[in-house]
Amino acid sequence: METEASKLRTVLVTDCGSTTTKALLFQKTQDGWRQTARGEAPTTVEEPVADVTVGALNAFSEVEEVSGRRILRPRSAGMAHPFLESEQNGSHGIDLYLSTSSAGGGLQMVVGGVVKEMTTESAERAALGAGAIVLDALSADDGREDHERIDRVRHLKPDIVLLTGGVDGGSKQHVIEVAELLLAAAPRPRFGDTLRLPVIYAGNRDAAGEVSEILERVADVQVVGNVRPTLETENLGPAREAIHELFLTHVMSHSPGYGKLLGWSPKPILPTPAAVGDMTLRHAKRNNVQVLCADIGGATTDVFSVFRDQEDELIFNRTVSANLGMSYSVANVLVEAGVENIARWLPYQVSDAEVRDRLRNKMIRPTSIPQTLEDLWLEQAVCREALRLSLAHHRSLAVGLSGQRRVRGIADIFAQRSNRYELVDLMHLDVVIGSGGVLSHAPQRLSAAMMMIEGFGLQGVTQITVDSIFMMPHLGVFSSVHPQAADEIFINDCLVNVGHAIVPVYAEDGRGELARVTFEGKELASIEAGAVQVVELCAGSRGRLIVEPRGRVNVGAGPGQVYERDIEVGKCGLILDGRNRPLRWQGPRVAWPEQQRVLYRQLGLDQA
């Protein structure tokens, strides 16, 4: 297989998801690199098949059917891989095969640290950034009794444990205590009864010997650099690399059929969220923009963000809300958000009992799809709440560390909180990317935009995009080989430019005109307090957008400041939202459906 970027012409990439394996064909065409064919098949990691390559081969067959290109050898028994190798300008074969994976529940980890808002959070960020789901985060100060922590961890079956705690040269006692807790809990690894649990130690280097000695009774301990060498610095790289290495050598190699799949590709299989994160970060850095990306799936919602810190450096963060999703977890969104918060988005009267029963029936029959507009709107209401809740979760973890040095004694350490600040700043967010069926496959692009505007509570001027067919994992792993080609496909075939949201933020008593919007020198509209309107423009045209606020209204450049930016017009044009933030509903609850019905009608969302 070829790995030299300049020689690549045809590349096959799969994402082996929990339920579906999606194969995409990327080809160098006369128009540059494009995504040319797609095939999918059920993932086969469960009995009776229990071999991921079976589902992958089925997906390849569909790619062959769709593209008319022969990819697979007629017989591949005894061969290193099943692919026909392509010839120069040939009509068959591929040059390279790559894959990502989240099958079997993805990479599941437990993290531990000493101080919840310090080392434990750093451990969480390292694990999440590496593409893991964090099953639990242990801290010496998490408010639980020892026996509660032990009981909780004992029943988890993580793939890997990441243990941190203490700054280098600091006190060893607390991190040793956390190691003892882990020993007492002795969690069993998810795969293989005979395997020992992999533990990565990334804490106070002075305690590494004692921590290893304690944990070696129940685990294989690997020591890497401290994630928090000092109070003010975070060093996640070594822990993330160790997680990726263990993901391949320990988790993937013990998953059904993955040994074979690993042999088909000259490059490592990446955890799906890690690949999406790589692509998000690339997009932010290449365009020097701040990005928020949400992938809302059936079971979980991943949120990725890239925002500038106080030193103006772009900082990447990822969180996963493990039980916020549109099918398996739909009833958990109901539990966490409450029925009133879901029903407030609906443009029709419905009883709370009906909402609850419908969503619980979706939970137990997760593959069913909305058949009526009312049912579609209910799922889109759930999506808004899932986005709202997962962003709140993300904001709590996506924090920066201020550079100011503070001298603290160990007695102060449990009380320290002051050097973290929130990175997510919606007013200065440039681009939002939505991914997942409910957003990517919304029958109307405008409804996808409204779900993100309202779910995230966007402010200021934000470009709204969707991942057309959930291609970011494939492009993320492809970018590790041919970044330029991955970028081309990302722009041409992956990202759909839906439009730009313009949302002024103003004082509570704000009335009347809030701002005027001009594009390419032509005044288009004024934004009125409380009103929402869409200004259609020629999609794809480029020009200067100017938003002039009235008084102290903030449209993204600061209170009363004019906002200017060059934009490429999206499919829906400009969405001018004059509702203040946070969104509030007027009058009694019984009147809300009528308010929503009026809004849906104004935006043309009341018809298919």
Add this chain to the structure above:
Amino acid sequence: MAQAFTPGLACRISDVIRRVRELPVPGELTVQVGQEVQAHQVVARAFLPGELHIQRVAEKIGIEPHEVIAGLKVQAGQAVTVGQVLCEHVGLFGLFRSQFKSPVDGVVELITASSGHIGVRSAAKPIAIEAYVSGRVVEVSEGKSVTIETRAAFVQGIFGVGGERVGKLLVLDGDKLPQGTQLRGAVLVMRGAPSASFLVAAKEAGICGLVAGSVDDQVLASYLGYDVGIALTGDEDVPFTLIVSEGFGALEMSERVYALLKKFNGQSASINGATQVRAGAVRPEIVIPGSMQDSMAVEPSAAGLVLGAQVRLIRVPFFGQYGQVHELPHEAQRIDTGALARVLRVKLSSGEVVTVPRANVELV
């Protein structure tokens, strides 16, 4: 392509059912291949490792960690009993003596110099695994598991709470608990949805299971004491296992399931409410061993979604209705939401023919 319809849940009047009874840790099997077993019979035993009790000795008796090491009265690997002195510290001029005594029986496993902690592991706990279904042992994996096989009627529910229970089936005619009937240990079957007061009365009567057509989600919440967010159940600490065959709301149990359960009224049933809707789906089950009939599947046709197949519609506006596959258009069509989807036409029992997405039917 991914399967576009839900295969439907099993409802078999007679089938060969195998259940693997697995120990969580290696242990001892108490049965042999070929042996007949009863549902409540113990088939395997093991000892779970005891808990490691970490004692913060230095902190508790107010000394430094290194003083714990100096004052140790035990060593790692030594068996200790409740009240036995683990560490003793003698203060200035021998005047202040403080001791730390073991709060549990066990073995000293851990002594950490830097923290001054001592870990004592208590004795292993015995566990026993029962057969769960009456039948014959057909396979053993020494020290690990026993496989039991039985010919039984077999019904899957759509959702349940509570774990394995065994009791006699008692099929109710209405939605009231029968008066004057011994209900203790029974598995009740009711066609509709139970009320909250029914569940309270059933609990007081000491039933071990309830199989119903549906349940209102607020009734379920009142029974459990919390709202279910994820369909990952089976470990709930509930007085009896509850299984529903159709879903949430006020839906009646399908005729085929109700008729089958009625046929076995009075017989012993093994039930399990464990549900896992995600990949590797687990559905709740009712196993009624002893069915001697030939395999008469009343379950979905193996032919799949074909013309004439019986289906149930599982999404509004036709949720809960039954019909027959009338037409299977090949091309995707635009449905009322504006989405493109593969559809089928179903002739409802009323005679009306409706178009629905293939994803919104299940075979019956």
